[in-house]
Amino acid sequence: MSARPTPKVVAFAGGVGGAKLADGLMQCLRKELSVVVNTADDFEHMGLHISPDIDTVTYTLAGLANPETGWGIKGESWNFLDQVKKLGGPGWFALGDRDLAIHVLRSERLRAGESLTRITGDIARALGISASLLPMSDDPVQTKVKTAEGLLPFQDYFVGRHCEIAVSGFVFEGIEKARVTMQVRNALDSGALQAVIFCPSNPYVSLGPILDLKGMKAQLSETNAPIIAVSPIIGGKAVKGPAARMMQELGVEPSAKSVARIYHGVVDGLVIDEEDKHLADEISALGMAVHVAPTLMRSREDRKALAETCLRFADNLAKRGIK
Amino acid sequence: MSARPTPKVVAFAGGVGGAKLADGLMQCLRKELSVVVNTADDFEHMGLHISPDIDTVTYTLAGLANPETGWGIKGESWNFLDQVKKLGGPGWFALGDRDLAIHVLRSERLRAGESLTRITGDIARALGISASLLPMSDDPVQTKVKTAEGLLPFQDYFVGRHCEIAVSGFVFEGIEKARVTMQVRNALDSGALQAVIFCPSNPYVSLGPILDLKGMKAQLSETNAPIIAVSPIIGGKAVKGPAARMMQELGVEPSAKSVARIYHGVVDGLVIDEEDKHLADEISALGMAVHVAPTLMRSREDRKALAETCLRFADNLAKRGIK
Numbered sequence: 001m002s003a004r005p006t007p008k009v010v011a012f013a014g015g016v017g018g019a020k021l022a023d024g025l026m027q028c029l030r031k032e033l034s035v036v037v038n039t040a041d042d043f044e045h046m047g048l049h050i051s052p053d054i055d056t057v058t059y060t061l062a063g064l065a066n067p068e069t070g071w072g073i074k075g076e077s078w079n080f081l082d083q084v085k086k087l088g089g090p091g092w093f094a095l096g097d098r099d100l101a102i103h104v105l106r107s108e109r110l111r112a113g114e115s116l117t118r119i120t121g122d123i124a125r126a127l128g129i130s131a132s133l134l135p136m137s138d139d140p141v142q143t144k145v146k147t148a149e150g151l152l153p154f155q156d157y158f159v160g161r162h163c164e165i166a167v168s169g170f171v172f173e174g175i176e177k178a179r180v181t182m183q184v185r186n187a188l189d190s191g192a193l194q195a196v197i198f199c200p201s202n203p204y205v206s207l208g209p210i211l212d213l214k215g216m217k218a219q220l221s222e223t224n225a226p227i228i229a230v231s232p233i234i235g236g237k238a239v240k241g242p243a244a245r246m247m248q249e250l251g252v253e254p255s256a257k258s259v260a261r262i263y264h265g266v267v268d269g270l271v272i273d274e275e276d277k278h279l280a281d282e283i284s285a286l287g288m289a290v291h292v293a294p295t296l297m298r299s300r301e302d303r304k305a306l307a308e309t310c311l312r313f314a315d316n317l318a319k320r321g322i323k
Numbered sequence: 324m325s326a327r328p329t330p331k332v333v334a335f336a337g338g339v340g341g342a343k344l345a346d347g348l349m350q351c352l353r354k355e356l357s358v359v360v361n362t363a364d365d366f367e368h369m370g371l372h373i374s375p376d377i378d379t380v381t382y383t384l385a386g387l388a389n390p391e392t393g394w395g396i397k398g399e400s401w402n403f404l405d406q407v408k409k410l411g412g413p414g415w416f417a418l419g420d421r422d423l424a425i426h427v428l429r430s431e432r433l434r435a436g437e438s439l440t441r442i443t444g445d446i447a448r449a450l451g452i453s454a455s456l457l458p459m460s461d462d463p464v465q466t467k468v469k470t471a472e473g474l475l476p477f478q479d480y481f482v483g484r485h486c487e488i489a490v491s492g493f494v495f496e497g498i499e500k501a502r503v504t505m506q507v508r509n510a511l512d513s514g515a516l517q518a519v520i521f522c523p524s525n526p527y528v529s530l531g532p533i534l535d536l537k538g539m540k541a542q543l544s545e546t547n548a549p550i551i552a553v554s555p556i557i558g559g560k561a562v563k564g565p566a567a568r569m570m571q572e573l574g575v576e577p578s579a580k581s582v583a584r585i586y587h588g589v590v591d592g593l594v595i596d597e598e599d600k601h602l603a604d605e606i607s608a609l610g611m612a613v614h615v616a617p618t619l620m621r622s623r624e625d626r627k628a629l630a631e632t633c634l635r636f637a638d639n640l641a642k643r644g645i646k
Contacts, residue, residue: 047427079421083425097402
């Protein structure tokens with residue numbers, strides 16, 4: 001591996017929303033950005049190791065993502081899946097023809113003993129991604145959702161059941177043994193670090209596993225850079241995915257304020273949408289800086305604008321000595 | 324597995340030419356045909372177990388084969404391979420999007436401990452193939468070609484080098500330990516057996532491994548049914564593949580007579596093309612029945628006609644007590 005420049009900003013991301021802000025940050029920072037990605041949704045399907053969040057971030061940063069779905073590759077074809085069904089194989093998980101390449105290459109290299117970190121970095125470089133893309137861990141962690149039917153693996157809940165079964169909690173299997181990678185630790189340890197940004201991802205199942213890794217919260221509390229989060233909840237709704245629904249099922253009001261409560265004690269500031277500016281005072285009262293800005297990312301320009309907002313907000317917090 | 328009818332005919336086949344005659348035989352015999360397929364070209368590529376001859380026979384019997392190449396699936400797309408190259412992966416072996424399905428499903432099931440025989444049978448049934456498709460063995464055998472550069476794995480020679488390096492012999496690694504499957508033994512043991520037909524496949528690297536399996540020649544010599552072969556060499560040339568070229572490099576004249584010499588002592592009769600009828604007497608003189616017929620299979624009807632020729636020829640030999 002070639003030497004990477006010291007990152008100035010570390011972003012934590014899950015899938016679609018996280019990938020969009022990561023893209024905005026990369027537009028601002030190029031090589032000075034490291035993106036730490038959730039791997040607790042990773043699973044094995046048809047003998048292939050699938051890393052949904054890494055794939056979404058990879059495709060988004062490479063400019064390959066399907067703009068309609070947010071996941072997968074634009075202009076995808078589905079001939080593999082069609083043939084799998086003809087052969088009597090499983091058709092419930094949408095594996096596109098182009099998308100398969102990343103799964104097959106990754107699976108082969110993992111089986112040969114290479115680390116997910118190395119493989120992810122090689123693929124990102126092959127696709128011309130300037131930021132460092134870092135899996136949160138090279139050790140297996142598997143999110144399971146607690147339901148009335150028992151523990152369900154995340155993909156069974158998310159894809160197989162379309163999130164249509166109420167959740168009462170989450171288990172990140174393997175989390176107590178999973179180590180934060182050296183690359184992630186070094187990125188957070190850097191003296192040049194200017195900000196840690198929690199992208200607008202699901203706070204429970206996307207950023208939750210990253211934050212629950214052993215030593216992660218301690219390391220975050222020791223870093224000198226401000227830590228800010230962007231609320232994935234706008235006007236009581238999640239832009240994408242089951243975050244708001246999960247809040248409701250857990251008996252928590254779906255709102256930016258609930259996001260603030262989840263991240264309380266970890267982040268120094270929260271970016272909330274203009275639609276939620278009436279919540280600013282209540283969130284401030286929790287002891288957290290608040291910044292109100294447009295947070296919905298419809299275009300690539302929106303992503304960059306939100307990234308600039310986050311960087312300015314972090315900069316202001318640093319100047320005010322908040323951290 | 325459901326009970327199969329007792330096969331009346333067992334065909335031995337390699338790739339394209341073998342698959343065509345197997346299709347002709349299946350048109351005549353439906354469920355009363357078993358096709359024993361070479362697996363010594365099988366190899367691992369990108370972590371996938373690829374069985375080129377089984378795939379070609381499967382696609383041909385399912386009516387899915389690409390009529391231009393003889394291998395692969397008609398109307399194939401190549402988006403996976405395109406993306407693999409973009410990710411920095413290997414592009415030398417043409418893996419089509421639809422074709423990938425069989426490799427991924429097979430690899431997963433093999434890794435889970437299932438036998439190639441069972442997997443191949445399930446896939447054949449899913450595709451509506453009436454004949455029994457039987458890998459020659461569930462144990463690994465790997466063809467290597469002897470060259471001035473040393474031993475080359477078959478796919479390196481065949482695909483990687485386009486057969487453009489002279490061969491001086493063949494090694495079937497693992498052949499001494501590989502067992503003929505119970506299914507193949509039972510098919511050949513059947514009291515109802517009316518013929519064993521060696522399809523017009525490469526006698527060295529397609530049928531060679533099948534015949535070199537431990538006990539195979541002994542079992543063939545004990546069967547009551549006539550054993551006939553169809554020459555893959557017409558007018559000194561192979562219809563497809565490197566058989567004629569290999570003969571030349573081995574110092575053997577590429578001809579139907581050389582095919583007869585290779586199969587001498589194993590087969591009771593040889594079908595040669597009309598173009599080679601001048602060789603009939605010389606081949607008869609080797610102590611082998613000869614039948615002259617059109618053997619080039621351009622259409623599905625040609626395949627059926629050649630199959631009928633073979634079945635009649637075998638029938639005549641049986642009536643004449645030749646076996």
